[in-house]
Amino acid sequence: MTGVQPAAVLGQVEPAAAAGSASGVDFASVLGSVDQLQQMQSTSQQLAVQAVTGDLDDVHDYTVASAQSSLALELTATVRNKAVEAFTEIMRMQV
Structure with a gap:
């Protein structure tokens, strides 16, 4: 395939270098995934x-790139929704 990079696994982020990080995820790596x-x-x-x-010589290149992009967007939206739900739940516990 020409011009198509393999889909990055958005769920695999490096652990935070700081020992005090409670989430275990480096925010910069999350931004890198975006x-x-x-x-x-x-x-x-x-x-x-x-x-x-x-x-375009091979239409399959576009089809694969489009599918990867769509799947990555759905994954990102799902992760965002779960993060918002978790934040909402934490805020509910504090009240």
């Missing part, structure tokens, strides 16, 4: 334009 998602979406959009203009 950047990878944006790169996947950008690649998918570029391949879509190439497919429409006829510059």
Whole structure:
């Protein structure tokens, strides 16, 4: 495949270097995962334009990139929703 990077596993982030971190996840690595998602979406959009203009040799490249981008976006949204639910639950416990 040309121009398509393998999908990064958004759930695999490096443990925080700071010993005092309660979450065990480095915030910078989470932001890096969001950047990878944006790169996947950008690649998918570029391949879509190439497919429409006829510059793309293999339409399967676009199909794979689009599926990866869609799946990564769904995973990111699910993780975000779970984080919001956890935050809401913590705030409910404090009241």
